[in-house]
Amino acid sequence: MYRYDQYDHQIVKERIAQYRDQVRRRLADQLTEEEFRPLRLQNGLYFQRHAYMLRVAIPYGLLSSVQMRMLGRIAREHDRGYGHFTTRQNIQFNWVELEETPLILEKLASVELHAIQTSGNCIRNITSDQFCGVAADELADVRPFAEILRQWSTFHPEFAYLPRKFKFAFNGASEDRAATLVHDVAFNAVHDENGELGFQVLAGGGMGRTPILGSIIRQFLPWQHLLTYTEAIMRVYNEYGRRDNIYKARIKILVKSLGVEEFARQVQAQWNDIKDGPGTLTAAELKRVSTFFAAPAYQTLPDADALLTQQKAQSKAFGSWMKRNVRAHCMPGYAIVSVSLKKTGVPPGDATARQIDFVADLAERYSFGELRVTHEQNLVLGDVRQAALFELWQELKSEGLATPNIGLLTDIICCPGGDFCALANAKSIPIAAAIAQRFDDLDFQHDIGEIDLNISGCINACGHHHVGNIGILGVDKDGAEWYQVSIGGAQGNDSAIGKIIGPSFSASQMPAVIERILDVYVTLRVEDERFIDTVRRIGVTPFKDKVYGAPIALQGSSEENSYA
Secondary structure (H helix, E strand, C coil), rough: CCCCCCHHHHHHHEEEEHHHHHHHHHHHCCCCHHHHHHHHCCCCCCCCCCEEEEEEHHHEEEEEEEHHHHHHHHHHHHCCCCCEEECCCCEEEEEEEEHHHHHHHHHHHHHHCCCCCCCCCCCCCEEEEECCEEEEECCCHHHHHHHHHHHHHHHCCCHHHCCCCEEEECEEEEECCCCCCHEEEEEEEEECCCCEEEEEEEEECCCCCCEEECCCEEEEEEEHHHHHHHHHHHHHHHHEEEEEEEEHCHHHHHHHHCCCCHHHHHHHHHHCCCCCCCCCCHHHHHHHHHHHHHHCCCCCCCCCHHHHHHHHHHHHHHHHHHHHHHEEECCCCCEEEEEEECCCCCCCEEHHHHHHHHHHHHHHHHHCCCCCCCCCCCEEEEEEHHHHHHHHHHHHHHHCCCCCCCCCCEEEEEEEEHHHHCCCCCCCCCHHHHHHHCCCHHHHHHHCCCCEEECCCCCCCCHHHHHCCEEEEEEEECCCCEEEECCCEEEECCEEEEECCCHHHHHHHHHHHHHHHHHHHHHCCCCCCCCHHHHHHHHHHHHHHHHCCCCCCCCCCCCEEEEC
C-alpha cells in the first residue's frame, strides 16, 4: 500500500501545527464558532447533536494492520470505545473532545493517516472497489490511479472551494462494486480494441434531494490523461456550478441542466487546452506509484476444495459463512473474506476498540497485514489461504464478527441518523435494530436470498437509501419522526433509483412494513429469483397494495396506526 514520502509527512505535519493553533484560539475565545467552523471542517471535524465528530480518511478503503490498530487506540483513548465505518470507506469517531483533536491528528499522522478533505466543499476521500488487486473478475488494479488522483486533489488550490462537496470512485472489475453510477465522477477501467488500458468516464451521478444516475461522458480515456481530463471536468463544474442555491450546487444538476452532450462538449473544450500539458501521466510515474501496490509474497498453493467440502459438511454454520462471506480470489489457493459488522443488536458499521485491534491482529496473521473497508460498512481480509478459512472463521466467531449475512437482509447499510447527526430528521439506528431483530433468522435470510436494505436519517442520503432494493428515509412531519419507503433501487452494473411506494410510516410500523414487502416477494417470486428481479418483473403496485391494504398494528401492541 502507499507510504508517505517526505512531502506528505511535511504537509500533514504543518497542517496539524496550524490546526493546533486554531483550536487554541477557539478555546481562548479568540475565534468565534462561526469563524472556527470552516477551519475545523477542513480537518474533518463536525459538531453533531451531542459532541464533536472526527471523520478520518481511508483512501480507497485500504488500511494496514498498524493503521487499524491506531484507529482502535483512538477509539479507546479519545472516544467511547468504538468507531463507525461509513459508506465512503472512512471511519468516524462520534464523541471526541475539541481540545484533544490536535493530539488525535498527530497520532493519525504517525501511521500515515489524516482527516484532511473529509468535509467541506472540496474533493472528498477517493473510493474504490474493496476487492481491488485481489478480485477474480478484475480487469485492472485501479488503486495506483486512485492514489495518483488523491495526491493531485489534496490541497489543489483551484478546487479547494467548490460549489459543493465532490466525490470520485474507481472500479476496475467486470462487476461494479464501487457504486460508480451514484458518484459525481467515476472511472471504470476498460481496454480499447488494441488492448490498451483506459477509463470509461461517468459524470453527474449522486443521491440526496435529487437522485440521478451518472452518464457516460467519454467511452475511452487513455490512462495517461486521467488528471488532465479530470481537471477539465472540475474547471467546468467550478465555473458553472450553482453557488446561489446549496440544493442545486452538485455537478449532477449542472449536467442535467446543460444536457450530457453539451456538458461533455464543454469538458472537451477545456481539455483541448491542457491534455498534453504537465498533468499528463507518464509510464514512469505510473510505475513508481504502482510499486506501492505490488502483490504480496503469495505461495504456490493448491485449491483446498476437498478440505473445505469436508469442513462445510461437518459444520452447517461454517458452510453458511463460506457461502455469504467468502469470495473467489485471483490467486489459486487464496480467498477473499468479508468480515460482517452487522451482528444483530449492534449499530451497522460500528466496531469496538477490541474488535478493531482483533481484526488488525487477524490481518497480520492471515492477510499479509492489510485489510479493507467496504461501501457496505463491513471489513475485508483480502488474502486468506483457503486452508486457513475454518480457523479464521472460528476466531471471528469468538468476537461476534462471523455473522453469515453479507448481501442479505440484515446486512443493513445505515447512517448514524438522529442519534448523532444534527442534520438528520429521524433516527436510523433504532429502525435498523428493530428490522434486524424481527428477521434474526439466518435460515430465513438465506432462503430469501440477496436483498439490500438501506436506511438514511435525512435526504442527504448518507445511508444510500435511493439505491437500496428496499430504501428507508427518515422524514420530519410536524416534529415527529416518520419513514418513507422505496423499493427497486440497486447499485452495481444495473444501478437504479428506488420508487417511493406511498405515504410514510411511524417507527413502530417499520418491521411490519418490511414483513409485508417480503410476503409479496416470497409469494410471487419464481425459483431462485432475487428480490430486485422480482420487483423489476412485477412492478411496485403489488407491494404497495399489500403494504397499504390494511392498517398496520403498532409493534408490541394491538393498537393500530394510520399512515402519514
